[in-house]
Amino acid sequence: MFRKKPNIKPLSPVRSSDRRKLLTSILSQFNIPTDTLPSERKDIIVPTDIQTAKFIAHSTGETGIIYVGEEGSKPLWLKLNDETLIPTVFTLWKCPFLLPIVQTWNPVIEKLRNGADLMLPGLIPPFPLTLKVGSIVAIASTERPSVPLAVGICNLDLGTITQVQGRHGKAILIIQCYGDELPFRGKVSVPLKLDLDIPKLEDKNAPTSDSENGDIEKKIAKSIENLDLPPDGNATSESQLTSVPAEKEATEGEIERTELQGMPVERVREGPTTEEVDEAFRMALLSTIHDSRTGTALEFPQATSTFISAHLRKHLPSSYSSAQLKQTSWKKAARFLKAMEKEGLVKVKERGGEVTIMGIAGLDNITVKDFRSFKTAGSRKANNDSKIPDTSHTDVPAGKLVIKEYYQIKDKGKAIAEAVSRRTSDYYSVAELRTILLEYIAKEKLVHEKNPREIMLNPVLASIITTSPKPRSLLREDLIVRFKEMSSPYYKIVREGEDERGEKLLRGTPPKIQILIAMKQGHKVTRITNLETYKVDVHGLANEMRTECASSTTVNKSVEGTSGSGQGKLEIQVQGPQSKTAVDLLERHGLKKIWIEVKDNTKKSK
Structure with a gap:
C-alpha cells in the first residue's frame, strides 16, 4: 500500500474517551483478554500521547486513518475504509501476540518493500488454522521467525492449505512493510527475537519462597536501622511500626503502592478517585440516553434537578450508587452538563444562571451507538435477585456486512x-x-x-x-x-468473521435496499424492500421499527416481488415517514449507507 509516500493530513490528539474506545475496539477485534492484560501493555498498544490523522495512499488511491505514537514519531495503527484496525510492524515489535505469523524467505521481504503482494508459492507452510479470507496476518522471515516485518490481509483461506508446491494465487495483500514509504522519525532497530505469548498480570497473592522472604526481611531490618531516631532513645516500638489501625485495614482491590526508604509498603485508598467518579457519571448519562432511545422516550425540555434525580442517579453503575456530583471534577451539575454538551451527548440552554436540558443525543452518535448496558443502581434496587439482561444489542448480528x-x-x-x-x-x-x-x-x-x-x-x-x-x-x-x-x-454478501465458503455466488451486482416513502389512503407510509439480500431478519427488523417509531408496522409480500428476481421477497411497511430511523437501524445491522437508496414519492417534483 505504501510503495509511494502517502499524503498525511495534520495530526490531532486523541481524546481520552476516544482513546479508551480505540483500545476496547482493538482488544475486542484481536480477542485479547482485557482483564489479565497488564496496564503497561495496554499503554503500549494505545499510548497516552497517541495522535490521529487522515491519509491517502498514492500507490493505491485508498484512504484511511493513521494513529501515531511516541511523540508523533512512529505510525502504530491504520484504519481502512471498512473500519478494520491494522497494527504496523512498530506496534507488533512491542506486542507480537496481536497477530498470527506466517513465514517467507528473506529475499521475498525485499519484494514486499517495493509494493508487491505475497504470492502463495512464497509462503512456508504450515499455516495457522484460523487464517481465512479477510484475516489480518503478520509476515516474518525464516531468519527471524518471531519478528514481523510486514502486515497484510489474507486473500486465500490459508488455514486449509497444507502445501504450496504447484499452486498459484495471491495469498496475502500487503498493507505495510518495514522499509516501505510509510514515514517515521528516529532510529529503529529490528528485534532479533520476540516473545509471542500474551503477557498476563502477575499474581500478587502468589506465595513467596523462603529465600525471597529472607531477603525481604533483611532489607526491612536494614531500612529500620537507617531510620533517624530521636536522640533521647525513645524509638518507636516494632508493634507501632508494623501495625495498622483497624479502620485502615487494606481490602482486596483497594491497595496503592508507595515508597518508604526504598521499600514498597501498602496503604489503603480511601474510596474511588475523582476520575473514576467522573467516568461513573458519564456512563450513567450514556445509559440514560440509551434507555430513552431504545425504550420509553424522555420529554424535553427538562429541569436539571429533575433529570439528575429522576433519571441519571438510577443509571449510575451499581458499585457507585452512593456517588455524588460534588465528588467529580465538575463539582456542579451545570458544569457536568456543559462538559457533556461538548462531547455531543446533550444539548443545554442556560438562562439566568439556570441550566435546562433541551435534548439528548440520538443513536447516530457513535458513542451512544457503541454503548453496552451494565448493571445499574436502579436495576439492582428494582430486582436484587434477578440478573439484568443486556438488551443493548438484542437481535442485532455481530460484525459488519x-x-x-x-x-x-x-x-x-x-x-x-x-x-x-x-x-x-x-x-x-x-x-x-x-x-x-x-x-x-x-x-x-x-x-x-x-x-x-x-x-x-x-x-x-x-x-x-x-x-x-x-x-x-x-x-x-x-x-x-x-x-x-x-x-x-x-x-456474495458475508458478515465479518463468518466463513464465506458456504455462500453461493450470485450473478450481477447487488441490488440496493429500497426505502420508499409513499401515500396510502391519504397517509404517508414507509416501505422497505430487498432486505433478504443483505441477510436482514425482516420480522426482527419490523419489530425494531415498531419500537423505535411507535407506529403500526406490517410485513407483506413485496409489490415488486410478483415476478423476476424479487419473487417471494418481503417488505416492511411502517406508518409515517420513517426513512431516517430505518437507515439508522440498518447501519446497526452492519449495512453501509451506500447500499441503501431512499426515495420520497410524496414530494412534488419541481
Whole structure:
C-alpha cells in the first residue's frame, strides 16, 4: 500500500474517551483478554500521547486513518475504509501476540518493500488454522521467525492449505512493510527475537519462597536501622511500626503502592478517585440516553434537578450508587452538563444562571451507538435477585456486512487469461483480474518505452476496446477498467468473521435496499424492500421499527416481488415517514449507507 509516500493530513490528539474506545475496539477485534492484560501493555498498544490523522495512499488511491505514537514519531495503527484496525510492524515489535505469523524467505521481504503482494508459492507452510479470507496476518522471515516485518490481509483461506508446491494465487495483500514509504522519525532497530505469548498480570497473592522472604526481611531490618531516631532513645516500638489501625485495614482491590526508604509498603485508598467518579457519571448519562432511545422516550425540555434525580442517579453503575456530583471534577451539575454538551451527548440552554436540558443525543452518535448496558443502581434496587439482561444489542448480528465482488472472464477476454495459464471458468476478484492483465502485458512486452503507464495495444487487447476508431495505446488503469467491463460480475454478501465458503455466488451486482416513502389512503407510509439480500431478519427488523417509531408496522409480500428476481421477497411497511430511523437501524445491522437508496414519492417534483 505504501510503495509511494502517502499524503498525511495534520495530526490531532486523541481524546481520552476516544482513546479508551480505540483500545476496547482493538482488544475486542484481536480477542485479547482485557482483564489479565497488564496496564503497561495496554499503554503500549494505545499510548497516552497517541495522535490521529487522515491519509491517502498514492500507490493505491485508498484512504484511511493513521494513529501515531511516541511523540508523533512512529505510525502504530491504520484504519481502512471498512473500519478494520491494522497494527504496523512498530506496534507488533512491542506486542507480537496481536497477530498470527506466517513465514517467507528473506529475499521475498525485499519484494514486499517495493509494493508487491505475497504470492502463495512464497509462503512456508504450515499455516495457522484460523487464517481465512479477510484475516489480518503478520509476515516474518525464516531468519527471524518471531519478528514481523510486514502486515497484510489474507486473500486465500490459508488455514486449509497444507502445501504450496504447484499452486498459484495471491495469498496475502500487503498493507505495510518495514522499509516501505510509510514515514517515521528516529532510529529503529529490528528485534532479533520476540516473545509471542500474551503477557498476563502477575499474581500478587502468589506465595513467596523462603529465600525471597529472607531477603525481604533483611532489607526491612536494614531500612529500620537507617531510620533517624530521636536522640533521647525513645524509638518507636516494632508493634507501632508494623501495625495498622483497624479502620485502615487494606481490602482486596483497594491497595496503592508507595515508597518508604526504598521499600514498597501498602496503604489503603480511601474510596474511588475523582476520575473514576467522573467516568461513573458519564456512563450513567450514556445509559440514560440509551434507555430513552431504545425504550420509553424522555420529554424535553427538562429541569436539571429533575433529570439528575429522576433519571441519571438510577443509571449510575451499581458499585457507585452512593456517588455524588460534588465528588467529580465538575463539582456542579451545570458544569457536568456543559462538559457533556461538548462531547455531543446533550444539548443545554442556560438562562439566568439556570441550566435546562433541551435534548439528548440520538443513536447516530457513535458513542451512544457503541454503548453496552451494565448493571445499574436502579436495576439492582428494582430486582436484587434477578440478573439484568443486556438488551443493548438484542437481535442485532455481530460484525459488519461485506460485499465480495468476483468476475468471470468472458468472450474476447478469454485469450488474455489463457495466455497466462488461467482458467476462464474460475471466478476472480478485481485484484486478481488486474494481476492477470498485468502478467499478459509483461509477457507480451507491451509497456510503452517512454511512458510506463501507457500500454501498446496488440490485436488481443484491441479486441476488448469497444470505441471506434480504436486507439493504438491506452493507459494501464483505463485498460484494466475495460477488461473488468468485459467480464461477467458476481457477488456474495458475508458478515465479518463468518466463513464465506458456504455462500453461493450470485450473478450481477447487488441490488440496493429500497426505502420508499409513499401515500396510502391519504397517509404517508414507509416501505422497505430487498432486505433478504443483505441477510436482514425482516420480522426482527419490523419489530425494531415498531419500537423505535411507535407506529403500526406490517410485513407483506413485496409489490415488486410478483415476478423476476424479487419473487417471494418481503417488505416492511411502517406508518409515517420513517426513512431516517430505518437507515439508522440498518447501519446497526452492519449495512453501509451506500447500499441503501431512499426515495420520497410524496414530494412534488419541481
